[in-house]
Amino acid sequence: MADLITRQAAIEAIDKIFPADPMRNDYTQGITCGAALAEEYIKQLPPAQADSKEMSSTHKALDCISRQDAIDALEKVVELYPWRVPGDRDSYSKYNEAWNDALDRAESEIEALPSAQSERKKGKWINVRHDNIAECDQCGITGRAWMNFCFDCGADMREGAERRTDDND
Numbered sequence: 001m002a003d004l005i006t007r008q009a010a011i012e013a014i015d016k017i018f019p020a021d022p023m024r025n026d027y028t029q030g031i032t033c034g035a036a037l038a039e040e041y042i043k044q045l046p047p048a049q050a051d052s053k054e055m056s057s058t059h060k061a062l063d064c065i066s067r068q069d070a071i072d073a074l075e076k077v078v079e080l081y082p083w084r085v086p087g088d089r090d091s092y093s094k095y096n097e098a099w100n101d102a103l104d105r106a107e108s109e110i111e112a113l114p115s116a117q118s119e120r121k122k123g124k125w126i127n128v129r130h131d132n133i134a135e136c137d138q139c140g141i142t143g144r145a146w147m148n149f150c151f152d153c154g155a156d157m158r159e160g161a162e163r164r165t166d167d168n169d
């Protein structure tokens with residue numbers, strides 16, 4: 001399945017690239033403009049289709065994008081200011097170099113983001129009855145104690161369950 005990240009995390013990751021003093025020189029301007037356009041492209045990516053089995057409703061509610069789409073978008077931004085194109089002397093500039101550096105850094109930040117699917121919270125089936133009807137301790141929905149994931153909030157339930165203390169039959 002697609003490797004998803006949240007759009008918010010991607011934008012925050014790119015935020016780290018902006019220099020403290022954007023107007024200091026051509027290089028800092030190139031970084032600033034490259035990073036700004038990278039964010040713009042990320043904001044415009046279509047939301048990824050959440051896989052209902054893999055994604056918790058928390059993550060369905062979050063705005064997720066495909067990591068590959070994000071990387072592809074950044075590649076397009078890189079190409080706007082070519083750096084060191086053989087035979088093209090105009091491609092050598094501090095600004096273009098900075099633009100490319102900004103996008104390289106944005107790309108590695110995006111690569112390093114945890115995938116949205118792995119941020120799944122842990123939960124437990126509680127008040128488990130003899131017929132395995134139980135309650136999710138995260139969202140309170142009624143489910144079955146043998147389910148590995150809560151079908152409502154997506155919590156990972158594999159670490160155990162608690163039986164009802166007054167369940168004597």
Ligand SMILES: [Zn+2]
Nearest residue numbers: 136139150153
């Ligand atoms: Zn739940």
